[in-house]
Amino acid sequence: xxxxxxxxxxxxxxxxxxxxxxxxxxxxxxxxxxxxxxxxxxxxxxxxxxxxxxxxxxxxxxxxxxxxxxxxxxxxxxxxxxxxxxxxxxxxxxxxxxxxxxxxxxxxxxxxxxxxxxxxxxxxxxxxxxxxxxxxxxxxxxxxxxxxxxxxxxxxxxxxxxxxxxxxxxxxxxxxxxxxxxxxxxxxxxxxxxxxxxxxxxxxxxxxxxxxxxxxxxxxxxxxxxxxxxxxxxxxxxxxxxxxxxxxxxxxxxxxxxxxxxxxxxxxx
Ligand code: MLT
Numbered sequence: 001x002x003x004x005x006x007x008x009x010x011x012x013x014x015x016x017x018x019x020x021x022x023x024x025x026x027x028x029x030x031x032x033x034x035x036x037x038x039x040x041x042x043x044x045x046x047x048x049x050x051x052x053x054x055x056x057x058x059x060x061x062x063x064x065x066x067x068x069x070x071x072x073x074x075x076x077x078x079x080x081x082x083x084x085x086x087x088x089x090x091x092x093x094x095x096x097x098x099x100x101x102x103x104x105x106x107x108x109x110x111x112x113x114x115x116x117x118x119x120x121x122x123x124x125x126x127x128x129x130x131x132x133x134x135x136x137x138x139x140x141x142x143x144x145x146x147x148x149x150x151x152x153x154x155x156x157x158x159x160x161x162x163x164x165x166x167x168x169x170x171x172x173x174x175x176x177x178x179x180x181x182x183x184x185x186x187x188x189x190x191x192x193x194x195x196x197x198x199x200x201x202x203x204x205x206x207x208x209x210x211x212x213x214x215x216x217x218x219x220x221x222x223x224x225x226x227x228x229x230x231x232x233x234x235x236x237x238x239x240x241x242x243x244x245x246x247x248x249x250x251x252x253x254x255x256x257x258x259x260x261x262x263x264x265x266x267x268x269x
Contacts, residue, residue: 002057005076011057012050012077016042019111019264020087021256022074023049024095026117026242027185028147028177030056033092033170036249037256044260045088050077052098054181063184067192071101078109086111088263090256092245093117093217094185100195103202112263113202114256116209117242119221120228122194131190138182146182147174156213156241166246199228205266206232207259209252211240233259 002009013031015038023034034049041047051058052070078087089110091099096118103110123131138146151171152160159166206229210222219236226234235255237244245252 003077003080005073005080007061008053008059008073010050010053010059010073010077010080012048013038014046014048015039016044016046019045019260020078020083020085021045021047021114021260022078022087022089023047024070024074024089024091024098025049025052025055026093026095027189028055028150028174028182029092029170030173030176032056032173033243033246037245037253040249040253041257041260044257048081050074052181054178054184056176060178060180061184062180064187064191065181065184066188067097067101068105070098070188071105074098074102075106075109088112088114088260090114090116091118093242094189097189097192097195100198101192103204104195104198107203110204112204112259113206114209114259115206115222115225116252117211117214117217117244118225119217120195120199120225121221122192123190128190131186135183135186138179138186143177143179143182144175147171147177150174153215154242155247156211156215156239158213158239159241159247163247170243170246196228199225200230202229202231204231205259205263207255208232208234209244209255210234210236211242211244211247212236212238213240214242214244216242 031049096115240247
């Protein structure tokens with residue numbers, strides 16, 4: 001499905017009904033990372049998974065894609081779909097950075113947050129230098145050079161051993177990324193603000209889900225968010241890497257289902 005939001009034609013998956021659960025993908029990915037949730041949870045909520053600008057089937061535009069710009073896209077997406085009720089916003093990695101920006105700007109639209117495989121901090125100076133190198137490499141040698149062996153680095157050892165099909169699927173998703181999308185994300189993430197000091201101001205029930213073996217964002221980042229966010233729960237998924245929703249979909253969906261049921265139950269009280 002597609003919806004027009006200002007200059008972007010946004011592709012999205014939409015399944016189920018009731019409480020909207022909006023799932024934001026990470027870098028350099030697209031909405032199909034959420035297919036296991038679209039399939040497995042659409043009896044519990046209305047699953048909405050957009051392709052962010054520059055990704056999947058959405059319009060490709062020059063960046064930088066700041067987290068504020070991507071959050072504004074999501075706000076316009078909700079308006080275009082005439083979603084007036086509060087949503088649960090679920091972000092994976094870069095999707096989590098966008099969730100922080102969305103919460104800063106539009107917190108009245110948020111009933112709950114799900115932060116997965118993400119961190120609150122900004123890029124360190126070394127992190128920024130790494131972004132610069134990736135930008136140069138992408139400009140000089142193109143998408144496949146910058147993707148390199150990233151797919152292998154994201155996933156846990158167990159996933160490599162037991163699920164080579166998933167490793168191949170993640171590679172396909174990454175290699176289909178557009179150059180502008182990659183550059184837009186890298187430049188936007190490089191400039192993102194530090195959200196650490198705002199964690200204590202998050203007033204909605206927040207579920208933090210992290211792979212125990214995440215090689216990209218250490219588990220300690222999730223533990224720190226859990227300590228700082230007042231109404232938060234932390235679920236650690238054993239043997240999962242940076243994409244716990246794809247690597248361990250049953251465990252991920254069970255945790256998310258329980259969280260959604262609790263949210264709906266407290267609403268009914
Ligand atoms: C992601 O998965 O979105 C990225 O690893 C986030 C990042 O590079 O900071």
